[in-house]
Amino acid sequence: MKDWAGVGEAFSASYADLCAGTFSTMHRALGAPKRRNLLDVGAGDGRLAAAWADAGWIVRACEPEASMRAVSRRRHPQVDTVSGALPDLPFEDGAFDVVVANFVLNHVASPRRSAAELRRVSRDAVVATTWMLSPSWFWAEITERAGVEPFAGAKLSAAEDFERTADGFARMLREAGLEHVTVAEHGWTWNAEPDALWLSVEGGVAGAGALYTGLDDDDRRRFRAAFDRVIEERRTGGVLPLEHRAAIAVATAG
Template sequence: MEEALAFGAVASAYARHRPDYAPAAVRWAIEAAPGPRVLDLGAGTGKLTAALVAAGARVTAVEPDPAMLAELRRALPGVTALPGRAEAIPLPDASVDAVVAGNAMHWFDLPVAGPEIARVLAGGGVLAGLWNVLDDRAGWVAGLARAGGSAAVGPRDTPAGWRAATAGLAVPGLGPARRAEFPHGQRRTADSLVATLATRAGMLVMPERQRADTLRRMRAFLASRPETARGAFVLPMVTCVLRQAG
């Protein structure tokens, strides 16, 4: 998919601007795992990898994009980081206690990736997907979503949108999916928030003139709002988690 392959071109911007994950969400994602061995699948630049390490996990990261993988290795030199993808995981059978994916599971070809995930999971292992979404219950966040359009704030990028988009997302053979949502936030300025939204997949594949117009609209909107017009602010977010146990 074109969008899935677009992130490598902005790997350093992705690493700099994308948010981390709510620590409570990360703990919940892996708390039922039978041991500390965790695979971060589609690990990107290591945003979730770092949170898993901080939570005490023994992490192996797998990422298909060379530029994203290079950023991860630079940021987290102590983590084993391998090239690979969800549909062909470069690990032995039953070698991890949990498989997690941060803002990545929707890119997987689950009919192929599901059996691969089940193969590398030890007995009783856990699969968890985490997504950072914008909390559009804040009025200015909802207004920003309208200003940016679906390329900047897509179908999984708000809590209600995430619930709808992941309603049927599950790997056969594992237990029933459980969902949880955790308040989160990211300290931003208007410029850094626009830079963050510019790393969204839909923005990266947009024609250049349309992309520039969209970024301009979002900057104008943020300049017009008292919450965001003057200096730093906290962007309201939610870390949403989908978890299955073996």
């Protein structure tokens, strides 16, 4: 799995904006907060947790990476941000009315154990998302044009992996013991700033960042040249419109 150590600032300046694209759909699925409390697991830079708080929820953010927590506490001091990682969260059973995990179960070593842990600490509902079409397609094209070997991170075993479709995500969650699971597909266009995209690479964010970090100087120059060519070909009005798609699951207690 990808190592996220030290990438808090670079993530916040780039992919945090992309990942927030699921908020409107999750928000509609849960309805009015009605004084309920909510735990955001794998909260990253706290952007989504702050959005939940602004919508009226009583929010706590849980994030295992120190650099992410530092950004969250500085930029969103109104959110209580604590350390904690799946599949063993530092909370009692049913501690929160609602638990959300935005693009988290696709990054953990044991998705089913982690999903079961989300259910354990929730009373009413779990909302989780996973990529169906992630930014990896964009970086795969650049990697191919640059003529460098693609990033080969650690993969889930066949027993742990799940199909990255709405049905596959729902099936995995049910296997983890979650009930009353519904999954919807959500698509959106991220109008990415080219400078932010490149900052994510230099900052070591996600697979593209891990790949770039391991390249020698010549390969880095080829990678940058390929990036610039793709940006020039695809940019519209100074931004790069990138299509993404996610599966958004809601599991309720009954």
